[in-house]
Amino acid sequence: MQLRLFSWLFVLVAAFFALKAGAQDDAQRAKDALIVRTLLRLPGVDLSQKPEAKAALLRYLEGEKGTEKYLEIVEKFALRETKDELLRLAVEQSEGTLGVKAAGLLVKFQENELLAKTIADPDPTKGAKLVAALGLLSDKKTNDLLSPLVTDEQKPLAIRSAAVTALGRNAPGQRWLLATVEQGKLPADLKFAAANALLSSADEAVKSAAGKHLSLPATAGGQPLPPIAELVKRMGDAARGKELYATTGTCAKCHKVKGEGKEVGPDLSEIGSKLSKEALYLSILDPSAGVSFNYETWAVRTLDGTVLSGVLVSQTDEAIELKTAEAIVHKLARDDIDQMKKQAISLMPADIQKLLKAQDLVDIVEYLTTLKKPGPD
Ligand code: HEC
Numbered sequence: 437m438q439l440r441l442f443s444w445l446f447v448l449v450a451a452f453f454a455l456k457a458g459a460q461d462d463a464q465r466a467k468d469a470l471i472v473r474t475l476l477r478l479p480g481v482d483l484s485q486k487p488e489a490k491a492a493l494l495r496y497l498e499g500e501k502g503t504e505k506y507l508e509i510v511e512k513f514a515l516r517e518t519k520d521e522l523l524r525l526a527v528e529q530s531e532g533t534l535g536v537k538a539a540g541l542l543v544k545f546q547e548n549e550l551l552a553k554t555i556a557d558p559d560p561t562k563g564a565k566l567v568a569a570l571g572l573l574s575d576k577k578t579n580d581l582l583s584p585l586v587t588d589e590q591k592p593l594a595i596r597s598a599a600v601t602a603l604g605r606n607a608p609g610q611r612w613l614l615a616t617v618e619q620g621k622l623p624a625d626l627k628f629a630a631a632n633a634l635l636s637s638a639d640e641a642v643k644s645a646a647g648k649h650l651s652l653p654a655t656a657g658g659q660p661l662p663p664i665a666e667l668v669k670r671m672g673d674a675a676r677g678k679e680l681y682a683t684t685g686t687c688a689k690c691h692k693v694k695g696e697g698k699e700v701g702p703d704l705s706e707i708g709s710k711l712s713k714e715a716l717y718l719s720i721l722d723p724s725a726g727v728s729f730n731y732e733t734w735a736v737r738t739l740d741g742t743v744l745s746g747v748l749v750s751q752t753d754e755a756i757e758l759k760t761a762e763a764i765v766h767k768l769a770r771d772d773i774d775q776m777k778k779q780a781i782s783l784m785p786a787d788i789q790k791l792l793k794a795q796d797l798v799d800i801v802e803y804l805t806t807l808k809k810p811g812p813d
Pocket residue numbers: 681685686687688689690691700701702707710716719720723724726727728731732747761762782783784785788800
């Protein structure tokens with residue numbers, strides 16, 4: 437009984453101190469907010485002489501992460517200490533205003549080393565997202581950072597392709613790309629990305645010069661595919677898209693949506709929350725440019741000479757399981773494997789647009805955008 441009383445007492449005392457600490461936090465926060473408001477009103481503040489004010493700003497920012505205000509304050513006071521948070525935003529919201537602004541601040545702060553390190557990250561999707569955010573800045577200052585990536589064949593295709601798209605977003609970048617194409621220096625696996633960027637140029641001269649070397653692939657019926665910049669502007673019919681997805685498009689042969697279809701590639705039940713329209717078109721039309729993590733294609737040769745390619749679904753010390761494009765799982769003993777190599781290309785066919793007319797594709801993408809994560813409402 438006494439023990440119970442003691443433990444109750446203990447809980448009460450702990451609660452008292454927690455409340456007190458909370459009150460102190462609140463007081464500190466109110467004080468910081470006041471300092472921030474004052475600093476924001478003053479012109480030309482030099483924080484190098486005011487370490488306490490800077491500390492107050494940084495403490496205040498902790499509670500403002502992921503907001504417009506955060507970036508505004510970081511920019512006004514050139515708070516380079518926030519670079520890791522800026523990078524996180526740039527990668528996680530690479531297609532949104534906040535992410536693009538954060539990327540812009542990293543460029544402004546000349547954090548080139550941090551940018552280069554992220555672009556070289558072992559997970560290429562991270563680097564590709566950062567490159568995409570840099571591209572959406574449409575600022576020619578980023579070109580020097582991005583153009584060497586295009587011809588560096590050591591870099592993953594996802595990064596090089598994102599760099600082409602990024603350069604295509606500003607006029608000097610387009611001219612650089614065009615010159616690279618004209619000099620025959622564009623790696624073949626970037627043709628789609630380059631055609632897509634240059635054939636949608638607002639500059640007629642760039643467009644027609646590019647047209648001499650590059651073309652977008654033909655759709656069903658032989659019509660060339662319009663550039664993605666044009667496709668995203670068209671209206672689609674989601675109901676028709678749903679039907680095409682399961683029939684002519686052959687998508688259901690490899691993707692599950694809400695439990696239906698085979699699962700060779702990623703489940704698409706919530707793809708509309710993950711990818712923008714533009715990114716959806718890119719995934720469909722140039723699948724190798726952005727192979728999703730865990731869905732890389734492996735080519736395996738067995739000792740008896742059979743070659744199989746597919747996505748690795750499991751691996752142990754004794755055996756691996758490989759799922760082919762037909763959704764057949766093959767179990768192979770390690771002892772029977774002669775060679776195993778990761779491929780640079782996606783298992784998703786690169787010429788799927790041949791099965792579809794441009795409008796069919798627009799309808800399928802419209803359908804995919806309706807596949808959203810269940811919202812809080
Ligand atoms: C032969 C199998 C196959 C077919 C057919 C196929 N896909 Fe894929 N798809 C894949 C694989 C494997 C991946 C993962 C590798 C990659 O990202 O390229 C993928 C990736 C994707 C992605 C990116 C998913 C993500 O999470 O980033 C989208 C979107 C997509 N496919 C849509 C489609 C649509 C739409 C069709 C029909 C027009 C289609 N796919 C047909 C195999 C296929």
